Amino acid sequence: MQTENIFIAHPTTTDQLNALKAVVKAMKVKFELKKENPYDISDEDKALVLGRIKSDKDEDLLDWNTAKKQLKRK
Numbered sequence: 001m002q003t004e005n006i007f008i009a010h011p012t013t014t015d016q017l018n019a020l021k022a023v024v025k026a027m028k029v030k031f032e033l034k035k036e037n038p039y040d041i042s043d044e045d046k047a048l049v050l051g052r053i054k055s056d057k058d059e060d061l062l063d064w065n066t067a068k069k070q071l072k073r074k
Helices: 014-026 043-054 058-062 064-073
Strands: none
């Protein structure tokens, strides 16, 4: 039986990480480890979002393609 539930843990020590890995392996649950922070966004995307927040033109807020083109020109 496959479920769509996703469990995300944020261990802060190596001991915590090793304990979590041991439990998951013992339960025969598939898992993956990622070292990068999934919440990090690129500087380009940050600039795009901040630029759109500061814009006072409603039409600029609706068209992401135009905003991306403007960002590339800078």
